[in-house]
Amino acid sequence: AQSVAQPEDQVNVAEGNPLTVKCTYSVSxxxxxxxxxxxxxxxxxxLLKYITGDNLVKGSYGFEAEFNKSQTSFxxxxxxxxxxxxxxxxxxxxxxxxxxxGTGTRLLVSP
Amino acid sequence: GAVxxxxxxxxxxxxxxSVKIECRSLDFQATTMFWYRQFPKQSLMxxxxxxxxxxATYEQGVEKDKFLINHASLTLSTLTVTSAHxxxxxxxxxSAIFDRANYGYTFGSGTRLTVV
Numbered sequence: 001a002q003s004v005a006q007p008e009d010q011v012n013v014a015e016g017n018p019l020t021v022k023c024t025y026s027v028s029x030x031x032x033x034x035x036x037x038x039x040x041x042x043x044x045x046x047l048l049k050y051i052t053g054d055n056l057v058k059g060s061y062g063f064e065a066e067f068n069k070s071q072t073s074f075x076x077x078x079x080x081x082x083x084x085x086x087x088x089x090x091x092x093x094x095x096x097x098x099x100x101x102g103t104g105t106r107l108l109v110s111p
Numbered sequence: 112g113a114v115x116x117x118x119x120x121x122x123x124x125x126x127x128x129s130v131k132i133e134c135r136s137l138d139f140q141a142t143t144m145f146w147y148r149q150f151p152k153q154s155l156m157x158x159x160x161x162x163x164x165x166x167a168t169y170e171q172g173v174e175k176d177k178f179l180i181n182h183a184s185l186t187l188s189t190l191t192v193t194s195a196h197x198x199x200x201x202x203x204x205x206s207a208i209f210d211r212a213n214y215g216y217t218f219g220s221g222t223r224l225t226v227v
Binding site: 042044094098099 | 120143145153154202208213216217218221223
């Protein structure tokens with residue numbers, strides 16, 4: 001079965017510093033990977049996806065993710081964190097036509 | 112573009128009553144919709160996949176008689192929580208495929224259900 005794992009429940013970073021939110025995947029076949037962000041009591045907003053092509057994927061709001069096949073990872077990154085980036089981040093993998101989500105990582109950016 | 116409107120955003124109901132949640136695609140035809148449930152501080156659990164004009168496919172462990180899903184048109188899917196109990200209190204989110212060729216998914220803004 002397709003699955004993703006987010007090993008960190010929470011990531012703390014100071015504003016202006018780079019941030020990384022980790023995701024590893026386990027799939028049979030080619031992985032179709034996604035990152036979403038959720039603000040309190042809201043739905044999910046799409047950040048980026050990897051389907052094929054360049055391993056470095058650029059997405060919304062300055063986020064990017066690096067697909068690493070050898071390490072089966074798809075970590076989300078941003079060069080300079082903003083306080084407004086504080087939210088819940090989900091990694092997901094496409095399984096048949098549905099998305100299977102990781103457990104989520106809460107990002108807290110301190111001023 | 113690719114907006115899914117979900118209503119209501121928040122609902123409180125009495126134990127034993129039924130509640131209907133609607134998800135409507137505003138600018139595309141949603142042949143496939145998904146319903147997720149999210150517990151506090153937890154991930155999204157897929158409840159069911161609904162395809163327009165056919166019966167929903169429920170995930171293992173989800174009571175189909177309790178969580179009725181109807182997808183009667185290309186723009187509307189509904190989730191009805193029947194005979195709701197406090198343990199059904201949760202955050203429910205719908206999702207739809209808006210671009211099948213490019214794996215485009217969009218999400219509703221969620222419904223906070225509280226059963227008292």
